[in-house]
Amino acid sequence: MRAVLVVSGRPFARALVAPTMAWLVPAAILFGGNGMTADDAVSVFRTSPVSWAVVVLAFSALTANALSAAVHAQGMTTLRSLRPSRWAMLGPLGVLITLGQAPLFVLFARAGLVVAGVLHVMLALCLELLLVRLRAAGRSTAAWRSARAQGQPGAPLPPLLAICVYCMRTLWRREQASVSLSGTAMALGAGALWLSFHNDPPRSAIGRAMCVLPISLCVAAALLVRPLVREEVALRSLLRSTRTRAWVPALAMIAVVCVPNAAYASAATYGASSEASAAETAATLAFGFLVALAVVAWARRHGRTRKQDPALFVAGTIGIAIASITMGIVW
Amino acid sequence: MSAVLTLSDVSMRRGARRVLAGVSLSVGAGEALVITGENGSGKSTLLAIAAGVLTGCSGRVSLSGTCGYAPSTPDVPEHLTPSEWLALVASLRGTRTSIDDEIMRMELTDVHHRKVSTLSAGQRQRVSLAAALLGAPTLLVLDEPEGALDQAAVARLATRLTGTTCLVATHDLSLASRIGARTMHLATS
Numbered sequence: 001m002r003a004v005l006v007v008s009g010r011p012f013a014r015a016l017v018a019p020t021m022a023w024l025v026p027a028a029i030l031f032g033g034n035g036m037t038a039d040d041a042v043s044v045f046r047t048s049p050v051s052w053a054v055v056v057l058a059f060s061a062l063t064a065n066a067l068s069a070a071v072h073a074q075g076m077t078t079l080r081s082l083r084p085s086r087w088a089m090l091g092p093l094g095v096l097i098t099l100g101q102a103p104l105f106v107l108f109a110r111a112g113l114v115v116a117g118v119l120h121v122m123l124a125l126c127l128e129l130l131l132v133r134l135r136a137a138g139r140s141t142a143a144w145r146s147a148r149a150q151g152q153p154g155a156p157l158p159p160l161l162a163i164c165v166y167c168m169r170t171l172w173r174r175e176q177a178s179v180s181l182s183g184t185a186m187a188l189g190a191g192a193l194w195l196s197f198h199n200d201p202p203r204s205a206i207g208r209a210m211c212v213l214p215i216s217l218c219v220a221a222a223l224l225v226r227p228l229v230r231e232e233v234a235l236r237s238l239l240r241s242t243r244t245r246a247w248v249p250a251l252a253m254i255a256v257v258c259v260p261n262a263a264y265a266s267a268a269t270y271g272a273s274s275e276a277s278a279a280e281t282a283a284t285l286a287f288g289f290l291v292a293l294a295v296v297a298w299a300r301r302h303g304r305t306r307k308q309d310p311a312l313f314v315a316g317t318i319g320i321a322i323a324s325i326t327m328g329i330v331w
Numbered sequence: 332m333s334a335v336l337t338l339s340d341v342s343m344r345r346g347a348r349r350v351l352a353g354v355s356l357s358v359g360a361g362e363a364l365v366i367t368g369e370n371g372s373g374k375s376t377l378l379a380i381a382a383g384v385l386t387g388c389s390g391r392v393s394l395s396g397t398c399g400y401a402p403s404t405p406d407v408p409e410h411l412t413p414s415e416w417l418a419l420v421a422s423l424r425g426t427r428t429s430i431d432d433e434i435m436r437m438e439l440t441d442v443h444h445r446k447v448s449t450l451s452a453g454q455r456q457r458v459s460l461a462a463a464l465l466g467a468p469t470l471l472v473l474d475e476p477e478g479a480l481d482q483a484a485v486a487r488l489a490t491r492l493t494g495t496t497c498l499v500a501t502h503d504l505s506l507a508s509r510i511g512a513r514t515m516h517l518a519t520s
Contacts, residue, residue, distance in 0.1 A: 074448075162422030166411075173410040234408065237384040238462075241400035241472075242423040 004084070004092040008070035012096050015069035017180035021187060027103075038110035056104075056120065060127035063100035067128055070096050097125060159244055163252035166235075167228050171256070175227040182220040189216025190268040197272040206280045206287070209269040210328025213284075214291055217261055218321040221295035224257045226313070229303035254296055261292035287324075294320045334359050334393075335470050335496050336381055341390035343376055350376050351388070356515060358470065358498055363512035366500045372517045374500035375403055375474050381498055382472040396469025397424060403474040403500075405459035409448035413439050413458045416447065417465055426466025436491070437461040438484075452479040460488065471497035477506055 031037070045052035070093055101121045108117030157165065171179050193212045202208040232239075232249050239249060265288025266281045298316045302308065336358040343351040351373045358364050366374050379385035380392060382400035407416050417430045434443045437457045442450055447458065456479040463471060471492070476499065477485045489509035492499070501507065507514050 156418070156422040156425060156427065159423050159425075162419050166419055169415065170408070170410060231408070234406065237379070237382075237400065237402060237406060238420065238423065240384045240386075241382045241398050242420070243383065243397075244423050 001088045001092050004089055005096075007075040008073040008093065008096065011073040012066050012070035012100075014177045014180070015066040016063065016100055017177065018065075018183060021180065021184050038107050039112075041107060042111040042113065056124055057127060059101065059104055060124045061131055063097070063124075064128045064131040066100055067093075067097050097128065101125060101128075159248050160252055160255075163249050164255050167231070167252055167256040170227060170231050171224060175224075178223045178227055182223040185216045185219040185223070186264045186268075189213050189220075190264070190271065192216070193268050194272040201273075204280075204331070205269055205273045205277075206283045207328055207331040209265065209272075209284045210287055210331055211325055212328075213265055213268060213288070214321045214324035214328070217265060217288055217291045218295055218317050218324070220264070221257050221261050221292040222299065222313070222317045224260075225253065225296050225299040228253050228256065229299050233303065250300065253300070254293060257296050258289050258292040262286070262289035264288060265291075291320065291324050294324075333395075335395055336498065337391070337393040338377075338381060339391040339393075341377070341380060341388050341392065343373070343380065343385075343388040351380075353390070354517070355390075358496060360496055361494060363492060363495065363497045363499065363507075363510050365504075365507035365510075365512040365514045366498065366517055367502065367504065367507075367514055368500075368517035369519055372519045374517055377517065378472050378474045378498060378500050381470075394470060397466070398470045398472060399424075399463035399465065399468035400472045401459045401463035401474060401476060403478060405455040407447045407455055407458050407462070410446060412444050412446055413450075413461070414443045416458060417462055420462045420465055424466050424468070428466040430465070433461045433465050437464075453481060453484065456480055457484065464491070467495075469496060471495055471499075473497060473499045475501055477501060477503050 045055065098121065101124050104124055105117040105121045108114070108120055156162070189212065193209060196202075196208060196212050197205075232253070235249070238244075262285045266285035269284040270281045295317060298320060299313065302313045302316065305312075334357045336356075338354060338356050341351060341354045342349070354373075354377060356364065366377060368374050376385060378400075379402075380388050381394070382398050383392075383394065384400060384402075407413075411419075413434065414430060417433060421428065421430060434440055437460060439454065439457055439461065442454055447455060450458070456476070460473070460476055463473060473492075476488060480488065485503075485506065486509075489506055492510045497510075497512075499506070499510075499512065504514070
């Protein structure tokens with residue numbers, strides 16, 4: 001049982017970070033800032049079956065990914081080949097997936113409905129298992145469709161687009177922890193900007209955004225670009241043997257990292273201040289893009305050094321953040 | 332016969348160690364050249380230079396047309412499926428060849444949708460070779476292609492290579508005779 005927990009625990013925890021952040025941020029706003037209580041939430045579920053169904057289904061869908069990661073964790077095949085007892089395999093997995101549903105139980109328990117909480121967790125677990133099965137079936141159907149589509153010779157994707165797709169697949173499949181942490185940094189930055197605007201409304205929205213957002217922008221961009229630089233090194237033999245120009249992977253990296261950062265900077269400013277003008281939102285878009293671009297350029301430069309010191313990369317990223325904040329203060 | 336690949340007086344150093352010393356060779360269109368030699372004689376380095384993967388050597392390297400390169404250790408990303416990897420290679424090479432045809436030829440039909448991390452060493456080698464062969468490049472540069480392949484797969488590969496322009500490094504001399512290649516022995520520098 002300990003071996004199953006060790007093997008599947010880490011992938012499960014990694015996959016759980018993103019969905020946890022997805023409900024933690026709105027939950028903190030609803031239950032912290034707006035004074036909502038567990039009783040209020042449960043009474044909403046009682047009056048509106050649709051909202052109840054949406055929450056239970058959404059919760060099952062959010063943690064289904066973590067369950068899938070635990071079941072298919074590297075090393076599980078070896079463990080299964082050792083023919084452990086059924087309980088030794090299912091027990092730890094059951095504990096893990098019940099942990100994933102714990103917040104749902106806490107919500108009902110705090111409203112004084114412990115039995116209802118247990119029943120809801122069981123319902124969510126059943127739905128979760130169903131979703132994992134459906135997803136596995138869907139994957140094979142998608143693979144079959146893709147095979148059919150690829151059977152027809154057609155124009156290949158342009159190299160830039162093909163590498164962009166590759167970068168996104170890498171981030172999504174191999175670097176889920178980085179993506180989750182990057183999303184967390186963005187959420188924290190947006191929260192900080194909202195609080196700053198709420199407590200002390202500024203004269204210039206862009207000036208304040210330029211002071212508050214750079215740290216989250218730099219952290220988010222650095223977390224996404226590091227694995228991509230490593231992947232570019234791994235792809236080097238293919239890129240060179242196909243005579244792909246050096247600017248193609250560089251531009252793909254910029255597209256994959258800078259565009260979401262720019263969108264985040266402008267969305268966070270627009271969301272935090274209802275008085276932000278279109279010009280100010282556009283300016284934060286450009287600012288977010290430039291900060292992320294500086295981090296990408298630094299990561300690529302650092303990736304070319306012979307002795308890649310992570311401390312040096314972090315120091316450079318902090319330097320970019322400080323320079324961006326200084327720009328905001330001057331503005 | 333016009334030369335597809337020409338290497339003139341190519342030398343390579345790694346620190347104080349000389350890996351290659353003044354190697355010259357030429358591969359004409361439709362010709363196969365097999366490089367043999369002891370471990371550490373510089374076969375893989377020579378092939379990487381010929382494919383344009385390794386730079387920083389002295390001498391002259393001239394290649395006309397496209398090149399398909401398969402290293403001795405398959406470097407296929409583990410998080411992709413063979414189909415996705417071949418689609419990426421096809422895009423970078425700008426070829427309109429059907430990926431499905433290559434998958435069938437290399438007998439990867441059953442595993443084309445599985446992640447590379449779940450494939451055996453032989454299947455990974457086949458994926459790597461399929462990527463090199465995709466779109467019939469002008470020159471094939473294959474580093475120990477028989478490495479993890481079974482006998483039947485080696486026989487099929489030999490049939491496939493017959494008549495193509497290729498530069499192959501191998502320890503298996505029977506492969507050289509099967510594809511009708513001339514051989515060149517690389518002595519340790």
